[in-house]
Amino acid sequence: MTKVSMTVNGRAVSGEVEGRTLLSSFLREGLGLTGTHVGCDTSQCGACVVHVDGQPVKSCTVFASDVAGAQVRTIEGMANADGSLGVIQQAFQDHHGLQCGFCTPGMVMSSAALLAENPKPTEAEVRHYLDGNICRCTGYHNIVKAVMAASGQDVSALAAE
Amino acid sequence: MHNFDFAKPSTIADAAKALAADGAQALSGGQTLIPTMKQRLAAPATLVSLTGIAEMQGVCVGDGGLHIGAATPHAVVAKEAAKHYPALADLAGGIGDPAVRSRGTIGGSIANNDPAACYPSAVLASGATVVTNKRKIAADDYFQGLFSTALEEGEFVTSVVFPIPQKAAYVKFNQPASRFALTGVFVAKFANGVRVGVTGAGNDGVFRWAEAERALSADFSASALSGLKVDPAGMNADLHGSAAYRANLVKVLTGRAVMAAG
Numbered sequence: 280m281t282k283v284s285m286t287v288n289g290r291a292v293s294g295e296v297e298g299r300t301l302l303s304s305f306l307r308e309g310l311g312l313t314g315t316h317v318g319c320d321t322s323q324c325g326a327c328v329v330h331v332d333g334q335p336v337k338s339c340t341v342f343a344s345d346v347a348g349a350q351v352r353t354i355e356g357m358a359n360a361d362g363s364l365g366v367i368q369q370a371f372q373d374h375h376g377l378q379c380g381f382c383t384p385g386m387v388m389s390s391a392a393l394l395a396e397n398p399k400p401t402e403a404e405v406r407h408y409l410d411g412n413i414c415r416c417t418g419y420h421n422i423v424k425a426v427m428a429a430s431g432q433d434v435s436a437l438a439a440e
Numbered sequence: 441m442h443n444f445d446f447a448k449p450s451t452i453a454d455a456a457k458a459l460a461a462d463g464a465q466a467l468s469g470g471q472t473l474i475p476t477m478k479q480r481l482a483a484p485a486t487l488v489s490l491t492g493i494a495e496m497q498g499v500c501v502g503d504g505g506l507h508i509g510a511a512t513p514h515a516v517v518a519k520e521a522a523k524h525y526p527a528l529a530d531l532a533g534g535i536g537d538p539a540v541r542s543r544g545t546i547g548g549s550i551a552n553n554d555p556a557a558c559y560p561s562a563v564l565a566s567g568a569t570v571v572t573n574k575r576k577i578a579a580d581d582y583f584q585g586l587f588s589t590a591l592e593e594g595e596f597v598t599s600v601v602f603p604i605p606q607k608a609a610y611v612k613f614n615q616p617a618s619r620f621a622l623t624g625v626f627v628a629k630f631a632n633g634v635r636v637g638v639t640g641a642g643n644d645g646v647f648r649w650a651e652a653e654r655a656l657s658a659d660f661s662a663s664a665l666s667g668l669k670v671d672p673a674g675m676n677a678d679l680h681g682s683a684a685y686r687a688n689l690v691k692v693l694t695g696r697a698v699m700a701a702g
Contacts, residue, residue: 281446298446298487299477321475323617325539334515334542340474341543344446345467345489392538410619411537 283347287312288356296343302336303327305343306353314354314384318413325412328385328392329353335392337411354384357391367391367429374434376425378416386412390426399430402437442483448492452598456573458488459594466490466596468511468548471540490547496598499524504569505603510547510596517546527608527701528566531558531626534612536619547597550582553589553645555676556620560646562602562610565626565637569601585644605630607660609700611693612640615680622680623689625649627697633657636694641686643676652694662695 283300284293287310294309306312306329315338318326322340329338330352357365364372367387377383386409393400393408400408405426406419414422420437428434449455459466463485467473476482490496496511499520506524508517518533518541535541535549535558549559550570563570563579570577572595582590591597605628612624621640628635634656636649655664670690675683 298444299441301474320478322471322540325537328539331542334513335539336542337539340471342446342467342470342474342487342489345448345470345491347448389538408538411539 281344283343285343285347285349285351287351288353298342298344300343301339302329302331302341302343302346302351303338306338306351309343312353312355316381316384318381318385323413324382324385325389325409326382326385328388328412330388330392333392333395335389352388354387357387367394367426370425370429371422374421374425374428376417376422377414382412382414382416386414386422390429393426394430399432400426402427441477442480444484445486446489447486448489450492450494452493452495452573455488455490455493455596456594458486459596461486464488464594466551468545468551469513469543470548471536471544472548472552472554490596491545496547502601504601505566506601508546508600508602510571510598510600511545512547514541514544514546525602525604525608527605527610527626527628528562528602531562531610534558534610540619546600550600551589551591551597553583553587554620555586555642555645556615556618556622556624556640558610558612558621558624558639561624561626561637561639563600563637564646564648565608565628565635566602566605567628567630567635568603570597571599571601572597580648583646588645603630607701609697609702611697611700613689613693615640623686623693625690625693625697627656627694627701629656629660629701634660638690638694641675641690643674643683647674649690649694652691656698660698660701662698665691665695665698 280295316326318324327338465484467487467489496509514532514535522529570582608628610626612621615622623640626637636652639646670687672683672687675686677683
């Protein structure tokens with residue numbers, strides 16, 4: 280076991296890890312931040328996406344030791360300071376961008392990464408960017424709509440179903 | 441996954457020392473190696489991360505063309521190579537998905553030499569030079585079949601130097617479940633001729649399509665390919681596509697790449 284330290288959602292944290300401890304395990308089991316979901320554990324589904332130094336990564340496919348010292352942001356860091364939902368989270372609720380909610384943490388984190396580099400994406404750009412996030416419930420329409428709405432664009436013309 | 445000791449050196453020299461030990465294995469972005477280790481298809485005693493080595497990061501123009509540090513993630517290549525070598529930047533920006541591109545690296549991709557990976561086609565079609573901690577290897581000598589390269593024990597890629605062609609494009613037919621190329625073709629036109637690198641199709645990994653190179657060197661247009669045929673005997677076949685299907689894709693995608701290159 281070795282000690283690893285990083286900053287998670289603005290808070291300095293540290294813990295004992297094995298070489299094989301994945302970032303997803305460190306967040307969930309080490310820090311109790313269970314908002315990061317592990318869907319497939321084979322890097323296909325994107326439910327475990329978090330930001331490492333501002334970039335979206337699949338936390339199930341990164342070793343905790345390899346991101347020692349990094350700035351990590353998880354779904355728990357997306358709410359406003361007063362605990363209310365952040366803009367993207369609120370848009371997912373407003374536009375029914377989730378059903379079971381399992382994929383939602385990864386969807387929100389990927390969407391946040393997209394909007395950080397492309398503040399007004401087209402519908403096609405949203406769909407392309409979310410290629411690595413799989414949702415088994417919604418059929419994606421309302422997720423795309425939520426991301427467009429979160430970017431401040433008019434979504435009244437987008438398909439409702 | 442079996443446990444291992446983790447090391448993260450900050451220089452090429454220290455990485456070389458760490459990798460000289462028995463059971464040591466290099467880790468770059470880990471987007472292939474970590475899933476492989478989860479399946480217990482790899483179980484290194486020590487994993488040596490190459491992502492903390494500053495001299496293996498970044499994109500710059502230098503002697504011989506565009507130099508890309510082996511530990512540079514795809515997302516960085518997609519941005520920083522765009523004004524120097526747009527076709528290569530396009531390829532990097534289309535690998536996997538955004539989260540994979542944040543971590544996966546060019547060095548990791550070509551060290552693994554997955555027969556459906558995108559980068560090997562660009563390295564081969566560009567006639568790039570693979571630079572390691574020990575020597576420089578021409579692309580034509582580097583790729584040696586499925587998951588096989590010229591790399592020796594303890595040797596790792598430190599950078600790749602790409603001559604910049606006059607025109608180039610990469611076109612792939614995506615396999616949507618794996619997000620790898622079912623077939624991908626990189627076409628590069630240089631002053632002294634055209635090179636065509638094909639990934640995803642060959643049953644011995646990435647290869648150059650010599651007949652197309654001759655035809656396109658004489659006439660750089662998609663119609664120059666019309667009389668050519670790809671022999672399905674050399675093609676990979678699996679549940680996603682037969683050998684004949686892939687052989688056809690090679691020809692179709694080469695034509696599309698020529699058109700995209702303009």
